[in-house]
Amino acid sequence: MGILEVKGVSKRFGGLQALNDVNLSVKENTVHAIIGPNGAGKSTLLNCFVGKLIPDSGSVMFNGQSVLGRKPHEINQMGIARVFQTPEIFTDLTVMENVMISCFARRDGSFRLHPFETVMHEKDIIEQAEQMLIDVNMIDKREMHAASLSRGDKRRLEMAMCLAQEPKLLLLDEPTAGMARADTNNTIDLLKEIKQKRDITMAIIEHDMHVVFSLAERITVLAQGTPLVEDTPDNIKGHPKVKEAYLGESA
Amino acid sequence: MKLFGLSAKDTRFLIIVILLTMFTPILLQPFPEGSALATFNAGYPDLMQRIAIFGIFAIGFNILFGLTGYLSFGHAAFLGIGSYTVVWMYKLLDYNVIWGLPLAVITSGLFALLIGYVSLRRSGIYFSILTLAFAQMSYNLAYSVLTPITNGETGLQVYPSDAQVLMGATEPTSPHLFGIVLRENFWQPTIGGWQFTFNNGYYFTAIIAIVLFYLSLRIFRSPFGLMLRAIKTNQTRLNYTGINTRPYTLAAFVISGMYAGLAGGLMAAMDPLSGAERMQWTASGEVVLMVILGGAGTLMGPVLGAGFIKYLENIFSKINDSILHGWFGALPDGLENFIIGVSHFFVGKSWHLTSGLMFMLVVIFLPGGLVEGGARIRNLFRRGKSPKGADTAHPPAPVANAAEKEEF
Numbered sequence: 001m002g003i004l005e006v007k008g009v010s011k012r013f014g015g016l017q018a019l020n021d022v023n024l025s026v027k028e029n030t031v032h033a034i035i036g037p038n039g040a041g042k043s044t045l046l047n048c049f050v051g052k053l054i055p056d057s058g059s060v061m062f063n064g065q066s067v068l069g070r071k072p073h074e075i076n077q078m079g080i081a082r083v084f085q086t087p088e089i090f091t092d093l094t095v096m097e098n099v100m101i102s103c104f105a106r107r108d109g110s111f112r113l114h115p116f117e118t119v120m121h122e123k124d125i126i127e128q129a130e131q132m133l134i135d136v137n138m139i140d141k142r143e144m145h146a147a148s149l150s151r152g153d154k155r156r157l158e159m160a161m162c163l164a165q166e167p168k169l170l171l172l173d174e175p176t177a178g179m180a181r182a183d184t185n186n187t188i189d190l191l192k193e194i195k196q197k198r199d200i201t202m203a204i205i206e207h208d209m210h211v212v213f214s215l216a217e218r219i220t221v222l223a224q225g226t227p228l229v230e231d232t233p234d235n236i237k238g239h240p241k242v243k244e245a246y247l248g249e250s251a
Numbered sequence: 252m253k254l255f256g257l258s259a260k261d262t263r264f265l266i267i268v269i270l271l272t273m274f275t276p277i278l279l280q281p282f283p284e285g286s287a288l289a290t291f292n293a294g295y296p297d298l299m300q301r302i303a304i305f306g307i308f309a310i311g312f313n314i315l316f317g318l319t320g321y322l323s324f325g326h327a328a329f330l331g332i333g334s335y336t337v338v339w340m341y342k343l344l345d346y347n348v349i350w351g352l353p354l355a356v357i358t359s360g361l362f363a364l365l366i367g368y369v370s371l372r373r374s375g376i377y378f379s380i381l382t383l384a385f386a387q388m389s390y391n392l393a394y395s396v397l398t399p400i401t402n403g404e405t406g407l408q409v410y411p412s413d414a415q416v417l418m419g420a421t422e423p424t425s426p427h428l429f430g431i432v433l434r435e436n437f438w439q440p441t442i443g444g445w446q447f448t449f450n451n452g453y454y455f456t457a458i459i460a461i462v463l464f465y466l467s468l469r470i471f472r473s474p475f476g477l478m479l480r481a482i483k484t485n486q487t488r489l490n491y492t493g494i495n496t497r498p499y500t501l502a503a504f505v506i507s508g509m510y511a512g513l514a515g516g517l518m519a520a521m522d523p524l525s526g527a528e529r530m531q532w533t534a535s536g537e538v539v540l541m542v543i544l545g546g547a548g549t550l551m552g553p554v555l556g557a558g559f560i561k562y563l564e565n566i567f568s569k570i571n572d573s574i575l576h577g578w579f580g581a582l583p584d585g586l587e588n589f590i591i592g593v594s595h596f597f598v599g600k601s602w603h604l605t606s607g608l609m610f611m612l613v614v615i616f617l618p619g620g621l622v623e624g625g626a627r628i629r630n631l632f633r634r635g636k637s638p639k640g641a642d643t644a645h646p647p648a649p650v651a652n653a654a655e656k657e658e659f
């Protein structure tokens with residue numbers, strides 16, 4: 001039994017079958033990559049995990065509980081955090097405030113009325129957020145407005161926000177897209193380090209094969225809404241079906 | 252120095268606000284009596300009190316609109332509810348405002364809970380329309396169906412036949428606080444050519460306004476305030492970070508409704524009347540203008556905006572032909588008549604044109620409102636003082652940028 005069990009998930013958009021009977025099992029404490037050509041339905045699949053979309057049929061179980069029909073904030077509080085394909089951050093707030101919100105959400109839950117406490121006096125939260133920013137190498141940017149960050153930094157910030165929540169399952173939708181090579185390598189190192197430090201499961205969508213093969217323990221190949229194969233990275237590399245669906249199209 | 256859980260900077264800021272508020276009767280009276288410019292004096296109790304009341308209304312509105320970005324067009328409903336509550340307490344108990352004002356906060360809070368609960372199911376323009384619809388419904392109800400409670404068109408007021416069960420034999424027959432009659436002045440010195448009026452009602456309102464300003468300052472600096480600002484920026488991210496945004500927006504809505512209710516109650520403390528027109532959409536629109544004019548999402552903006560609009564309304568509408576002739580009488584006749592003719596568009600009954608123009612200028616050139624204007628002027632001076640080349644010596648740090656935007 002995996003921490004995330006996806007059974008028979010299908011989703012239609014008008015005439016387009018975006019997901020077609022997807023079965024997927026993500027084992028606890030592993031990094032599971034989902035790869036496939038553009039438009040394969042990878043992001044759509046993640047949307048079904050976090051409450052953004054409800055599939056037409058099938059089930060999605062996290063830790064033995066169904067996530068379907070739950071609101072995004074409830075699913076997050078169950079322990080699933082997500083980095084989006086286009087960074088979702090609080091652009092009007094500072095980098096530090098962005099991360100602090102995650103820390104507050106982890107400590108205080110989905111709602112807490114605290115109008116007369118003071119952010120400045122929350123020593124623990126400040127410490128956690130600062131540590132997180134040190135981990136992602138962004139501490140020097142703590143007072144910057146998130147809007148003024150580079151694309152790669154926005155992505156890193158979003159990752160820091162998700163990691164600050166200490167989720168059980170982290171969903172990453174192309175976390176290194178738009179990053180320079182050095183930043184991509186830093187991100188790989190960061191994710192490896194996090195993985196060593198604590199119990200965390202990751203499902204990662206990525207086009208950059210260097211990232212995929214550096215991190216993934218299992219790989220699922222998705223094409224036209226259907227999983228073609230699921231196997232170890234070594235076996236995937238030489239798989240004829242993968243070459244045909246994935247490399248064949250891009251080559 | 253740090254006071255009441257505020258940072259040193261905020262404490263300084265609060266002290267300045269307190270001083271300004273306490274000395275308003277002097278500060279708004281810069282011109283000697285009888286001088287040509289005496290028309291521009293605003294240090295009389297009625298106007299000062301009105302500014303303080305609308306300041307409270309705007310401070311509260313800013314907690315909803317300025318922080319979360321939810322634009323309500325129905326907050327006048329809470330203003331009206333506050334007024335009716337206070338007048339009813341006059342009728343049932345006595346003229347002591349101590350009963351009505353807290354109750355006004357409660358009743359308007361309950362109404363805000365109801366209206367907010369329904370309206371906040373939508374966001375953006377749909378939210379605005381829902382709040383507008385609710386307020387217009389309240390207005391129409393107050394005018395017609397609810398006449399037994401609101402006294403319809405005539406407006407609610409105190410009649411000799413009213414119960415007033417707590418009324419003592421020697422008790423004042425106008426709004427008071429434990430015997431301190433609010434409409435009375437406690438000191439009216441004439442110093443040189445200057446005349447100052449220190450009024451009970453103004454100081455009562457001003458002290459409440461300071462307390463409410465302090466509370467809003469605390470909210471701005473709290474984790475709750477941080478969540479509200481995050482809602483304005485990216486509600487999606489907040490939801491995927493495990494935050495349920497609905498109760499946060501509802502809390503902000505109720506808090507701002509309570510501020511409005513108290514402001515409405517204070518209007519009835521100035522003048523023991525309440526009418527349905529207090530709930531009309533124009534009143535809801537006015538507070539929106541005030542907050543935007545002053546600077547939405549800033550601490551000082553709403554107060555500045557309220558002060559500016561009330562000042563224009565009272566002073567510019569007061570300027571009539573005889574005053575104009577007094578100013579321009581020395582000019583040749585043709586020119587005098589021309590200037591007075593042009594002035595007619597901007598003063599007296601046409602003061603709305605002045606406020607409208609000002610509003611347009613501010614929105615176009617100072618999207619951050621008067622507060623942004625103030626900050627720009629301050630920066631000009633700062634830059635003027637700093638030695639040449641200082642700006643290039645340090646890279647234009649975005650850090651400073653961020654810190655500046657946090658300003659009041």
Ligand SMILES: Nc1ncnc2c1ncn2[C@@H]1O[C@H](COP(=O)(O)OP(=O)(O)OP(=O)(O)O)[C@@H](O)[C@H]1O
Nearest residue numbers: 013016018036037038039040041042043044045085
């Ligand atoms: N909300 C939607 N409404 C209609 N069609 C959609 C919607 N979301 C996705 N699609 C379509 O579903 C298909 C799968 O999209 P999806 O974003 O899941 O692909 P992807 O595998 O993430 O691709 P990429 O690698 O480009 O991100 C695409 O053809 C897309 O146009």
Ligand SMILES: [Mg+2]
Nearest residue numbers: 042043044085
């Ligand atoms: Mg995608």
